[in-house]
Amino acid sequence: MTVVQRWTLAVVCTATAILMLDIAVVNTALPSIGEDLDTGIGGLQWVVDTYTLALAAVVLTAGSLADRFGRRRVFASGLVVFTVASGACAAADSIELLHAARAVQGLGAALLFATSLALLADAFPDERQRTAALAAYGATIGASFAIGPAVGGVLTTALGWRWVFLVNIPIGVAALAVTLRQVRESRDPRAPRVDVPGLLSLTSGLFLLVFGLLRGNEDGWGSGVIVAALAGAAALLVAFVVIEARSTHPMLPLALLRSRAFTGAQLTAFAISGSFFAIYLYCSIYLQNVLGLSAIEAGLVFVPSTLVMVVVSGATAQLSQRVHPGVLVSGGLLLVAAGMxxxxxxxxxxSWVVLLPGITVALIGTGLFNPSVSAVALNSVPAEQSGLAAGINDTFRQAGIAIGVAGLGALIPTGDLLRGGSAGDYVNGMHTALLAGAVLAASGAIAGALLIRRRDAEELSTPANVAFDAD
Incomplete structure (x- = not known):
């Protein structure tokens, strides 16, 4: 591995770690945020969803911009936006200001996510080296999300919830310095123009969908506001597909979906994010507000299983040389479903101990899934379109979290546990949400098995065989 490759892998994994930590770390800090800023579960759900919605809506456009203007340049810009917004989150003195700062932070995260896999693909053209790099990247995603609750618990208990954002600042500054000095620039000379109608329809559609799901219990599912929001979401998301089909420069070229493997990667990424990653918020509230654990105790619950997942993620790099990635993706999702x-x-x-078996099984599945799905997403499209492919994959991941947080939360009773609601009702609702998440993960496993098949192995190993016109 060359010096440039080492630094590129290091800075991409570092940036990915703080991005994923900012989803997971916040989960543990949410009860403290709610108490300090005087908000209930509804306000806390938006702390997660403003970040993930902004990320999901913009990451495709960010990938297009990165391919056109330079992936290192966009990556560095993302570090600046994310770091500054982290400071704004820490300084917020109301839940509304925190929501706004989290949205800006999500925009910075979109620039980083859209370029991370593309930078790795450019730095590691050799298939074997790329597989190892993707294994490290996948392990970073899983480990960061899993240890995030522990890190958030330590920071919240020792220093206060604002430090879950302040810690990003020195890391972001250091990552920016390395990026400017060590990371190689790359771009796609055939990158399409920005698809403004697609961006607006996708952003508006996702927002209305999440809004409707989050407010449904409170306003009533038959209320005019909720019906209008969900109907508007459906119309806008359908319009997005129509726009992409007719556009001469779509942000999501539908021709990409002719690759069964690529489509499978997106559906399975959505499934794991909308199920296991989305349930973390509600498990954290359960541990602290039902079982009475402190923030640090709640975070430490996830540590033993995390260590197992890190080992599994590393082993997946070797396993992928002998086992088809579709098997690893589907098998991983089945374990996630079983764990949930x-x-x-x-x-x-x-006792919190009863959660350990389920968390461990789900994180073993995550360790199998993450490196494998990243490899499928990249290797099933031409190398010069890696920025776009990374953006699409991250859109499905983050949209999954945003919709999952809202959708699973809709299954929990309207009585707000943080404001005197029934613990029994909350736990019963959490059981329903867990089972719904398990069904989603299992459905993703079936989709992966059907779409990422053994006979597509040649396609996965020779990405240039997938041809389409993105201009």
Missing amino acids: AMLTVAQVDS
Whole structure:
């Protein structure tokens, strides 16, 4: 591995770590944020969803900009925006200001996510080296999301919730310095123009969908506001597909979906994000506000299983040389589904120990899934379109979290646990959400098995075989 490759891998994994930590770390800090800024579960859900919605809506456009103007340049810009917004989050003195700062932070995260895999693809053209780099990248995603609750617990308990954002600042500054000095610039000379109609329809559609799901219990599912929001979301998302089909420079070229493997990668990424990654918020509230654990104790619950997942992610790099990635993707999602179902043993008077088996099984599945799905997403499109492919994959991931947080939260009773609601009702609703998440993960496993098949192995190993016109 060359010096440039080492630094590129290091800075991409570092940036990815702080991005994923800013989803997971916040989960543990949410009860403290709610108490300090005087908000309930609804306000806390938006702390997660403003970030993930901004990321999901903009990451495709960011990928296009990166391919056109330079992936290193866009990556560096993302570090600046993300770091400054992290300071604004830490300084917020109301839940509304925190929501706004989180949205800007999500925009910076979109620039980083859209370029991360593309930078790796350019730095590691050799298939074997790229596989190892993607394994490290996948392990970073899984480990950061899993250890995030522990890190958030330590920072929240020792220093206060604002430090879960302040810690990003020195890391972001250091990553920016390395990027400007060590990372190689790359771009796609055939990159399309920015698809403004597609961006607006996707952003508006996702926002209305999440808004409707989050407010449905409070306003009533038959209320005019909720019906209008969900109907508008459906219309705008359909319009997005129509726009992309007719556009001469779509942000999501539908021809990409002719690759069964590429489509499978997106559906499975959505499935794991909308199920296991989305349930973290509600598990954190359960641990702190039902079982009475401190923030640091709640975070440490996830540490043993995380260590297992890191080992599995590393082993997946070797396993992928002998096992088709579709098997690893589907098998990983089945384990996630099983783990989520196992978490339903949690009761109002349980010990936190009862969660360990389910968390461990789900994180073993995550360790198999993450490196494999990243490899499928990149290797099933031409190398020069890696920025676009990375953006599409991250759109499905982050949209999955945003919709999952809203959708699973809609299954939890309207009584706000943080404002005197029933712990028993909350736990029963959490059981329903866990089972719904397990069904989503299992459905993703089936989709992966059907779409990422063995006979597509040649396609996955020779990405140039997938041809389409993105101009």
